[in-house]
Amino acid sequence: MDPGLTRGLAALVWAEQHGGGQDTKEQAAHIRELLADLAEQQDRSTRISQIRAEIRSLNLQLASVQARLKRLGGPGMATAVIRTWAKQQGVPVSVGGTLRPEVIDAFELRLGAQAQQHKKTITIARLQTQITTLLLKRTAARARLERARDDTPPASVIRTWAKRQGLDVPDNGLLSQRIVDAFKAHHRPTHTVRQAG
Missing domain, CATH: 4.10.320.10 (E3-binding domain)
Structure with a gap:
């Protein structure tokens, strides 16, 4: 550690504990506040860096899943096929949007040996679910980043x-x-x- 910093910290402790007068103690209290401010700024900077790294990672994952979905021909009718099947089987399913993983699992399980014929449909539906999850995580991370950037x-x-x-x-x-x-x-x-x- 820098000797000047070590000496300064020792002087701060001395001033707080044995300082000559009220002015010295007030200066020590002010320095302590400034050090606390620096520590908070450092913590905030670290949080911002971690959140940015998380967003970069989510963007990479999202790009990978979206590329995989595109190679399979895009969403197409995959969700419609599974949604129609679920309605016919009495499996609770939403009218639109991303299918819940449990619905996709039920579709795959109930098809048994025929599931292989619908492998592409199942894969596309799972990829769409992954995309939705990643988008939600990225949105949450961006909100955390905005809060961390708050200039308060x-x-x-x-x-x-x-x-x-x-x-x-x-x-x-x-x-x-x-x-x-x-x-x-x-x-x-x-x-x-x-x-x-």
């Missing part, structure tokens, strides 16, 4: 600002949305409009 600063920054504004905030734990909104409103950039002429 760490709670410690908002807490410090709120205390300086004389607002009543807890020393730790969640901040109320009212406080977060007040912080954002206070720090929202103001744009001045120039008059023409």
